[in-house]
Amino acid sequence: MMKQTQDNTTHFGYKTVDAQEKVGMVAEVFHSVAAKYDIMNDLMSMGIHRLWKRQTIASSGVRKGHKILDLAGGTGDLTSKFSQITGETGQVILGDINDSMLKVGREKLRDQGRVGNIEYVQLNAEALPFPDNSFDIITIAFGLRNVTDKDKALASMFRVLKPGGRLLVLEFSKPDNELLTKVYDFYSFNILPKIGSVVTNDSESYQYLAESIRMHPDQETLKGMMEQVGFEQTSYQNLTGGIVALHRGFKY
């Protein structure tokens, strides 16, 4: 589990680093990949990330007028769909700690004509700058793994969620099959960094991606962490054999 230790250190991939340092190191990774983030997602997942995101939206129960916080929203795939569904009376806030990712996301959404009900906020998930009980839905897709103190972030999400609201965490997880694990490990540590090297000229960021996935809590641990901060009716759904898991929890 990637938790801060007593001596205030944490994991950055397989490395143990000072908790304060991790924020900057993760920021570097995303500054480096922001421009080609979407194309890399399509290449790395062979387009399947679009289906994982569809499943997230399908599980969100989103409807017209909802107020949604898309944390670590990056290039805005979820925000785009949410903004269409919630309509003019709803609001979607795309939040990300990384300004390069926010800029790419804002540009992309504006090019798509998605304006009016979307706001962009640079924020730290551990200390969300919103009043209590503000959102109907909070999503964090492929972002929780990069947060330094996940418990603090989950507690912060719980605080800003309205009673009756739900949190959806889409994140890499642990495959449920031995053979798939071996194939997936080979792909992650041998092929992924090479794709990164060719497309973004940066293999280290994708080495970090593979390592950070392995250090991320497995399905049951993350479910327990959500319950620990107060979420109820928590459940998860394995997608693509558990390579990715979608966790869902409600605040009552």
Add this chain to the structure above:
Amino acid sequence: MLPQLIIALIESVLNQAIKLSPQLHTDLSTIKHKKLQLSIKDWQLDFILLYTGEKFIILTTDEKLADCIICASIDTLLELKDPAKITKLIREGKLDLEGDIQLAQTYSSALSKIEIDWPEQLSNYLGDGMSHRVTQGIKSLHTQQQKLVEKLKSTTKHTLQDELKIAMHPIELTIFKNDNRQLTSDLELLEHRINILMQSVN
């Protein structure tokens, strides 16, 4: 993930249809952002259809959170192309509907009226002349195909009727059986008379 993939494909087909048949925007304007949930009995699959004012969004769901929920088999859903049939199907118990019936009727009516101007769409890629030729060619193929189907139907019908003429009709069989019984009875009578005559001779 397979349902997500299938639904993504259906969504993209519907969105292509809305691009090619702009009348749909007017027909659906009153139900913007309203959710229609279709629960398909045969597939045990629920999904939500939503028109945003620009495009369709289709999502799978495991909840009952829509403005109108329709539960039916695929065959029944296909019958919904005719909006007038909705109440008839409900009365026949083939379709369960909860919520706003007008939403279902609007979708049904709008989707059944999709009209795509294919020559106009094709001309963007092939030019006017070629587009005209292609559409005429397709129309002619379609007419020929219809003629062929009609001819096949007629041939099959005649073959079956001819076969009926060759086979014995049930009335003919009854007459034959009656004649046979009469003959057997006449024979028995004759045999009886012969026996009497033989006895008198002896």
